[in-house]
Amino acid sequence: MGESALLAELLVPFGYGYMLKAMWVSALVGGVCAFLSAYLMLKGWSLMGDALAHSIVPGVAAAYILGAPFAVGAFFAGLLAAAGMQFVKLKSRLREDAVIGLVFTTLFALGLLMASIWPTSVSIQTIVLGNILAISDEDVVQVAIISVVSLVVLAFLWKDLMVTFFDESHARSIGLNTRMLRIVFFTLLSACTVAALQTVGACLVIAMVVTPGATAYLLTDRFGRLVLISIALGAGTSLVGAYLSYFLDGATGGVIVVLQTLLFLAAFYFAPKHGVLAAHRRRLAIAKAAP
Amino acid sequence: MTAHPAVPGSVVPVATPGASISVRNLTVTYPNGFTAVRDASFELDPGTICALVGVNGSGKSTIFKAIMGFVRPSAGEVRLCGLPVEEAIRKNMVAYVPQSEDVDWNFPVLVETVVMMGRYGHMNFLRIPSRADRYKVDEALERVGMSAYRHRQIGELSGGQRKRVFLARSLAQEGRIILLDEPFTGVDVKTETSIIALLRELRASGHLMLVSTHNLGSVPEFCDRVVLINRTVLAAGPTAEVFTQRNLELAFGGVLRNFQLGGAALHEDQDARRLTVLTDDERPLVLYGDKHSHRQNKDE
Numbered sequence: 001m002g003e004s005a006l007l008a009e010l011l012v013p014f015g016y017g018y019m020l021k022a023m024w025v026s027a028l029v030g031g032v033c034a035f036l037s038a039y040l041m042l043k044g045w046s047l048m049g050d051a052l053a054h055s056i057v058p059g060v061a062a063a064y065i066l067g068a069p070f071a072v073g074a075f076f077a078g079l080l081a082a083a084g085m086q087f088v089k090l091k092s093r094l095r096e097d098a099v100i101g102l103v104f105t106t107l108f109a110l111g112l113l114m115a116s117i118w119p120t121s122v123s124i125q126t127i128v129l130g131n132i133l134a135i136s137d138e139d140v141v142q143v144a145i146i147s148v149v150s151l152v153v154l155a156f157l158w159k160d161l162m163v164t165f166f167d168e169s170h171a172r173s174i175g176l177n178t179r180m181l182r183i184v185f186f187t188l189l190s191a192c193t194v195a196a197l198q199t200v201g202a203c204l205v206i207a208m209v210v211t212p213g214a215t216a217y218l219l220t221d222r223f224g225r226l227v228l229i230s231i232a233l234g235a236g237t238s239l240v241g242a243y244l245s246y247f248l249d250g251a252t253g254g255v256i257v258v259l260q261t262l263l264f265l266a267a268f269y270f271a272p273k274h275g276v277l278a279a280h281r282r283r284l285a286i287a288k289a290a291p
Numbered sequence: 292m293t294a295h296p297a298v299p300g301s302v303v304p305v306a307t308p309g310a311s312i313s314v315r316n317l318t319v320t321y322p323n324g325f326t327a328v329r330d331a332s333f334e335l336d337p338g339t340i341c342a343l344v345g346v347n348g349s350g351k352s353t354i355f356k357a358i359m360g361f362v363r364p365s366a367g368e369v370r371l372c373g374l375p376v377e378e379a380i381r382k383n384m385v386a387y388v389p390q391s392e393d394v395d396w397n398f399p400v401l402v403e404t405v406v407m408m409g410r411y412g413h414m415n416f417l418r419i420p421s422r423a424d425r426y427k428v429d430e431a432l433e434r435v436g437m438s439a440y441r442h443r444q445i446g447e448l449s450g451g452q453r454k455r456v457f458l459a460r461s462l463a464q465e466g467r468i469i470l471l472d473e474p475f476t477g478v479d480v481k482t483e484t485s486i487i488a489l490l491r492e493l494r495a496s497g498h499l500m501l502v503s504t505h506n507l508g509s510v511p512e513f514c515d516r517v518v519l520i521n522r523t524v525l526a527a528g529p530t531a532e533v534f535t536q537r538n539l540e541l542a543f544g545g546v547l548r549n550f551q552l553g554g555a556a557l558h559e560d561q562d563a564r565r566l567t568v569l570t571d572d573e574r575p576l577v578l579y580g581d582k583h584s585h586r587q588n589k590d591e
C-alpha cells in the first residue's frame with residue numbers, strides 16, 4: 001500500500017457524517033466531564049460519578065415508560081441520587097463511601113426491576129454500554145445543550161467552586177453561598193453524566209470524570225492550569241478515541257478510556273515534579289551528593 | 292470605651308461604620324444538645340485588640356463560629372458594625388483565621404493563590420484579580436514574612452508557616468474586624484512577636500481584633516481588653532481591670548499552674564514583693580504583688 005493510499009485510508013472517517021458527529025460530540029462531552037473531574041478527584045468523590053451513572057438507570061426506564069425524553073428522566077434520577085447522598089451524609093455519621101454505595105445500589109436495583117417488569121425499556125442496553133456512533137440527531141442536540149450550558153456555568157463559577165471545595169469556611173466568610181454552589185455543582189455533574197452515557201456508557205462514565213483530572217494533578221500545582229490540562233486531555237482523548245473507533249469497529253467508550261489511561265500512566269512515570277522517575281532522579285542526586 | 296488611648300476617628304474611612312462587635316445574650320447549643328455558650332454578652336469598639344481567654348472547651352471557638360454565623364445562636368444575637376452577621380460578611384467587613392484550618396493540604400494551590408482567595412470578595416463575579424488585588428497580596432505576604440514561599444504548594448509548608456499564610460489571607464481580605472482563633476499556638480517567639488507588632492499596626496488604623504489565646508503572659512502586652520469565658524462571660528473589660536489574679540483563678544479554677552515564689556527566699560536582693568507565676572500554656576503570666584508588671588519569655 002502506497003503512502004497516499006494510507007493517507008486516504010486515514011482520512012476515511014472524516015468522510016462520514018456520523019463519524020464527524022461522533023468526534024465532535026465526544027470531544028465536547030469529554031471536555032466538560034474533564035472539567036468536573038478536576039473537582040471530583042480532589043474531593044475524594046471519584047466514585048460519585050460511577051454512582052450517579054448507575055443511579056440514572058431507573059430515571060431512563062421511567063422516561064421510556066412515560067414516553068419522555070430519556071435525558072429528562074436520567075437527569076432527575078441523577079439529581080435525586082446526588083440529593084439523597086448529601087441528605088444521608090448530613091443526617092447520619094456514615095462515611096461518604098458507604099453513603100454513595102448505599103444510594104447507588106438502591107437506585108440501580110430499582111432500575112433493573114423496572115426494566116424487567118416493563119420490557120419496553122430494553123434499550124437500557126445502550127445506556128449501560130453507550131453508542132455514540134449510532135447517536136440520533138435529537139440526542140446530539142440534548143447532549144450539546146447540556147455540555148455547552150455546563151461549560152458556560154463552570155467558566156463563570158470555577159474559582160468560587162475552587163474556594164468552596166478547598167476551604168468552605170473561608171468561602172462563607174467572603175460571602176459565597178456555598179450550599180447553592182454545591183447544588184449547582186451536583187446538578188451539572190448529573191447533567192454531564194447523562195451526556196457521557198451517550199458516548200461511553202454508564203460503566204465507563206467513571207473514567208471520564210476521574211482520569212483526566214487525576215492525570216493533570218500529577219502535572220501541576222496550580223488549580224487553574226490543572227483545569228486547562230484536564231479539559232485538553234478529556235477533549236483530546238475523546239476526539240481521537242472516537243476517530244480510532246472507526247478502525248476498531250465501534251468500541252468507542254473502550255478506546256477513549258484506554259487512551260486516557262495511557263496518558264495517565266505516562267504522567268505517572270514522566271511528570272516533571274510528581275512523577276515516579278523524577279522522584280527517583282532526586283533520590284539519586286542526593287545519594288550522589290553525599291560522600 | 293477602650294482603655295487604650297483613643298484612636299483618631301479620621302483613620303476609619305467615613306464610608307464604613309466603625310468596626311464593632313456586639314454580642315448580646317448569646318446562647319449556642321450544638322445539634323447534640325450540648326450548650327457550649329450560655330447568655331454571653333460583650334461589646335467591642337474600633338481600634339481595639341481584645342483577648343478571649345478561657346480553658347479548653349470554655350467556648351472560645353464556639354463564639355468565633357457564632358460571630359461568623361457558622362453556628363446559629365439558639366438565643367441572643369451578634370451584630371457586627373451594627374449590622375446582622377450575614378450582611379456584614381457580605382460587605383467584606385470580617386476576616387476569620389480559624390484555630391485549625393480544615394482544608395485539604397494536597398489541594399493544588401500555591402501560597403499566593405490562597406492569599407488571593409482573601410481578595411475574591413472584592414472582585415466582580417469572574418474573580419479576575421486587578422493590579423490592586425495583586426499588590427495587596429504581595430503586601431500581605433510581605434507583612435507576614437512569607438514572600439519567599441509564594442510559589443510553594445500550600446501543603447509544602449511547616450505548621451507555623453501555614454498559620455502565617457492564612458493570616459496573610461485575612462490581611463488581604465481587608466476586613467475591619469479580624470477574628471484570630473489561637474494564632475500563636477505552634478508559632479515560635481520571633482513570629483509571635485512579629486504577629487503582635489502587626490496587630491498593633493492594625494489597631495492603630497482602627498481595626499478591631501478578637502484574639503483567643505492560652506499565652507496569658509502576652510495578653511497584658513498587646514491587648515487593651517479581655518473577655519474571660521467559661522461557657523459564659525465571666526468578666527469583660529479593660530485589661531487592667533479584668534486580667535487580675537482573682538479573675539483568672541475564677542476562669543481557670545484549679546487548672547492554672549500557680550507558683551508563688553517568696554521574695555527573700557529566692558533572690559539575694561532587696562526585692563520583697565510577692566511573685567506569682569500563672570501559666571496556662573508555654574508563656575506564663577508573672578504577677579508582682581497583685582499587679583502584672585513584668586513578663587517572662589517563653590524560652591526562659
Ligand SMILES: Nc1ncnc2c1ncn2[C@@H]1O[C@H](COP(=O)(O)OP(=O)(O)OP(=O)(O)O)[C@@H](O)[C@H]1O
Nearest residue numbers: 321322323325327346347348349350351352353354
Ligand atoms: N460540633 C460540636 N458538637 C457538639 N459539641 C461541640 C462541638 N464543637 C464543640 N463542642 C463542645 O463545645 C464546647 C466548647 O468548644 P470550643 O471549641 O468552643 O472550645 P474552646 O474554648 O475553643 O477550646 P480550646 O481551647 O480547646 O480551643 C466543648 O465542650 C466542646 O466539646
Ligand SMILES: [Mg+2]
Nearest residue numbers: 351352390472
Ligand atoms: Mg478553640
